[in-house]
Amino acid sequence: MKPYVRDTWVEVDLDAIRANVHTIRSHIPVGTRIMAVVKADGYGHGAVEVAREALSAGATALGVAMLDEAKVLRQAGIQAPILVLGYTPVDGVIQASEWEVELTAYHTEWVEEAESRLVQAGAARPVGIHIKVDTGMGRIGVRKEEELLELAAGLASATRLKWSGIFTHFACADEEDTAHTLAQHERFTALLAALKQHGFTLPTVHCCNTAAAIAFPKWGYDMIRFGIGLYGLYPSMYLKERRDVELTPALSLKTRIVHLKRAEEPMTISYGATYTAETGETIATLPIGYADGFPRAFSNRGFALHAGQKVQIVGRVCMDQTMIRITGATADIGDEVVLYGKQGEAEISLDEAAALLGTINYEVPCMLNYRVPRVYKREGQLVSVSHQILPK
Numbered sequence: 001m002k003p004y005v006r007d008t009w010v011e012v013d014l015d016a017i018r019a020n021v022h023t024i025r026s027h028i029p030v031g032t033r034i035m036a037v038v039k040a041d042g043y044g045h046g047a048v049e050v051a052r053e054a055l056s057a058g059a060t061a062l063g064v065a066m067l068d069e070a071k072v073l074r075q076a077g078i079q080a081p082i083l084v085l086g087y088t089p090v091d092g093v094i095q096a097s098e099w100e101v102e103l104t105a106y107h108t109e110w111v112e113e114a115e116s117r118l119v120q121a122g123a124a125r126p127v128g129i130h131i132k133v134d135t136g137m138g139r140i141g142v143r144k145e146e147e148l149l150e151l152a153a154g155l156a157s158a159t160r161l162k163w164s165g166i167f168t169h170f171a172c173a174d175e176e177d178t179a180h181t182l183a184q185h186e187r188f189t190a191l192l193a194a195l196k197q198h199g200f201t202l203p204t205v206h207c208c209n210t211a212a213a214i215a216f217p218k219w220g221y222d223m224i225r226f227g228i229g230l231y232g233l234y235p236s237m238y239l240k241e242r243r244d245v246e247l248t249p250a251l252s253l254k255t256r257i258v259h260l261k262r263a264e265e266p267m268t269i270s271y272g273a274t275y276t277a278e279t280g281e282t283i284a285t286l287p288i289g290y291a292d293g294f295p296r297a298f299s300n301r302g303f304a305l306h307a308g309q310k311v312q313i314v315g316r317v318c319m320d321q322t323m324i325r326i327t328g329a330t331a332d333i334g335d336e337v338v339l340y341g342k343q344g345e346a347e348i349s350l351d352e353a354a355a356l357l358g359t360i361n362y363e364v365p366c367m368l369n370y371r372v373p374r375v376y377k378r379e380g381q382l383v384s385v386s387h388q389i390l391p392k
């Protein structure tokens with residue numbers, strides 16, 4: 001039995017995830033490892049399933065934004081190294097030890113407090129720490145050489161913390177103008193050199209997100225942090241058009257027509273009566289709305305694919321329902337409609353949806369929420385379904 005009763009679902013093509021890992025693998029230096037970034041529930045694709053596929057395709061570590069995301073992966077039985085890329089309140093350090101999750105640090109006080117809490121708790125397993133260096137992202141990270149040396153010394157003398165990595169994050173690696181990225185990289189290498197000069201042996205060094213891995217593969221160091229590319233999306237249109245690597249989009253959003261009507265006279269559609277169907281137009285209703293993460297901003301602007309053709313969303317997108325105008329084909333209740341992805345030759349890419357919404361492709365799948373079942377396919381065949389609305 002299908003584990004959900006709903007005519008709206010996301011399909012994730014696991015072969016695409018695998019292919020994207022292989023593609024980046026062949027683009028970066030042989031010795032550089034791949035961390036699959038599966039934060040935000042795998043950018044909306046489902047963290048556990050994407051992580052398993054990426055690991056079996058050759059990724060060796062996972063990146064998340066917060067400790068709770070790491071716990072979800074551990075609870076699913078995933079044993080690969082996991083790094084929390086963002087800030088972890090020091091309270092979380094005991095759990096990080098229990099769950100064997102590596103953390104990011106950039107304050108000496110945090111390191112001292114984390115060490116003392118682990119000692120007090122008699123924590124059996126040291127917590128791996130990656131130092132975050134802010135070379136020009138202006139978000140989190142240690143900026144000054146003296147502070148970095150102090151932090152490294154603090155980690156070297158800790159007994160319950162293990163210095164496992166050092167990394168930075170690029171702000172503009174997806175852009176044609178490389179000045180900011182080159183300056184960030186120069187700063188990073190200068191700080192690494194200062195550490196070596198002071199006698200520190202460098203742990204795992206990493207700086208590349210997808211954009212930098214594509215544009216500057218020789219900067220792979222020990223590992224890249226592969227996020228958006230894992231899902232087959234490019235960090236920017238500039239990098240997409242450069243075609244250094246061919247990525248395969250993994251996600252489609254699909255639904256089915258649940259109601260059809262033909263206007264026998266002009267009739268208004270949806271809240272606010274912002275669209276009037278002319279006599280003879282056929283209007284179909286789809287069971288998806290903004291409460292699923294299908295943005296209301298698509299009202300009278302967005303598109304869908306029906307019978308291999310692009311059709312218009314008409315009227316306002318409601319909380320749970322959306323209307324489209326059927327053109328050029330007959331329609332039936334139950335017909336499959338694609339909102340993101342391909343149908344025959346036609347496609348609505350996440351890039352196109354993002355452009356309509358005035359945002360970036362990253363945000364579009366992240367908006368799809370727990371109400372929408374995720375269906376995983378390999379070679380076109382269903383392999384599993386995850387539906388977070390239902391209790392476990």
Ligand SMILES: Cc1ncc(COP(=O)(O)O)c(C=O)c1O
Nearest residue numbers: 037085169209210225226227228
């Ligand atoms: C610290 C860090 N590393 C890596 C990534 C992955 O970036 P991308 O999805 O552009 O590959 C992110 C995502 O924002 C990040 O915050």
